[in-house]
Structures are given as structure tokens and as C-alpha cells.
Amino acid sequence: DTGVSQDPRHKITKRGQNVTFRCDPISEHNRLYWYRQTLGQGPEFLTYFQNEAQLEKSRLLSDRFSAERPKGSFSTLEIQRTEQGDSAMYLCASSPSTGYGYTFGSGTRLTVV
């Protein structure tokens, strides 16, 4: 395991559908983050897990968004009733419990049509 894996790489969905993304962090990293990036912007923080506990959620994460990290391993991000404004790159990152060595995954690019 040499990096953070995200699946799928691309997702095109119709407005109103639900989508789920998966992130597999670096195995020894207990911290996991989700960020969202739209065109011309820097990544924006969505949520943070330490092990299986979700410790912070951004106000950007509306009720349609939910994230889980069962057993402190992989994480999923679900978006219900997608809207065109949800179109973005969704980035997952992980880091060890000490230091700030974030490693980002390749991202999932979501297009809502």
C-alpha cells in the first residue's frame, strides 16, 4: 500500500440520484479527510475522521452528505439527491496521528447532469 486510493475516478450521474465514493487511506494513517475542489478554487475541507470517529464536519456538508469510516479503515462519502452544484472533484487524504504529512488520493470527479 503506497498511497491513498479513491474509487471511482470519475462519476457522471443524473440530478436527483445518489452517489457513493470510497477512499482507502494509507494503512498506518489513522487520520482521514475529505475535501471538495471546484474549478479555479483550492480544496475546501468537508470532514475529518480520527480512526472511526468523525470529529469535524464543515458547514459545506449539507444534510444530503454523509460520511462514514467503519472500523477506522476505508471511508465512504455519500451524496443523496445530487444537484448540479455538487459537481466537483472530491479528494480524500490521510495522515499519521503526529505531524502534518497529508497524502491526497487521486480524487473522484463528479459530474451531475
Place this chain on the structure above:
Amino acid sequence: QKEVEQNSGPLSVPEGAIASLNCTYSDRVSQSFFWYRQYSGKSPELIMSIYSNGDKEDGRFTAQLNKASQYVSLLIRDSQPSDSATYLCAVIYSGGSNYKLTFGKGTLLTVNP
């Protein structure tokens, strides 16, 4: 509202020149500073981190931090066409959320052969 400001560019330099990228941040009590490189359609890649005032050099890259002026910069010496990318400045603020990266919008750098 804690902010990170960058000139969006584009910044265009000839091959072999020094590229200078700048970033200011709003919170005096920030503790950690990062520069990420992001190629088009790819995820951010960490290239430099700096935690204390002064310069930090790594190969062709030098990060400079001035906490009194709330300013961090990145110099790229002997710029190469492969350095053409968006450079994102990111800050971790001290306090409760001392794991969360706050990004600027990024500066697009083009190195012309």
C-alpha cells in the same frame, strides 16, 4: 473567517528563470505552512512545508516564511516546463482544528521553453 490569499496568475516565466509565488494569510496564530503542486486534472502533491521564520531549501525549491508580515513564498530556481502547474498555498491554523488545511485558490504557473 480565516483566509489564505494568492495571486491567481497566470504567472509566466521563461525556462531557467526564477519563479516567485506569494501567499498571505489572515491569522497571526497560524502554525504550519505548505506548498502543494497540482497538475491539471490531478490531485495536490506536497512539495514543501515550513514551520518557522526564515528560509527552507529543498533542491530547486525554497520556501520563505515571515510570520510578522503573515507572508509565505515559494521560489523555484531554474524553472522547467515540467514545473508548469497550479501552486496551492495551505495553512494549518492553531487551535481546536489544528489538523485542517486551509487552501488558497492557487497560482497558475507557466514555464515557457
